[in-house]
Amino acid sequence: MSHALASTSSAIFVLNVVLLSGVGFVLLASGSVWIGIASLAVASGINVFAWSRVELRPIDSASVKSARRVGILVVLIAVVSKLFMQ
Structure with missing residues (x-):
């Protein structure tokens, strides 16, 4: 198994947000x-x-x-907190 650095994956995420915002702008403008x-x-x-x-x-x-265990735990905590915060 291998992984990418967190800073690299965050930069790609920000790039995607900027690109999708640009796509939305182009779609609305055109x-x-x-x-x-x-x-x-x-x-x-x-x-x-x-x-x-x-x-x-x-x-x-x-x-x-x-x-993997930490990821599952985080998802479970998010689901349980969402259930009790309504």
Whole structure:
């Protein structure tokens, strides 16, 4: 298994938010669905290119199991807190 650095994945996430905001602006400004679809295709291509350029670092299987458990715990805490916060 391997992972990407958190700063790299955060930067790609921000890039995606900016690109999708640009797609929305282009769609609203042009009024053409086809231009919006083309912009979305370009944004998707940039996303795939960015993830293909990421340097992955190897991690051991114990870290993978630990990360999986922590992820499940975080999701369960979020679900339980959402149930009681209504």
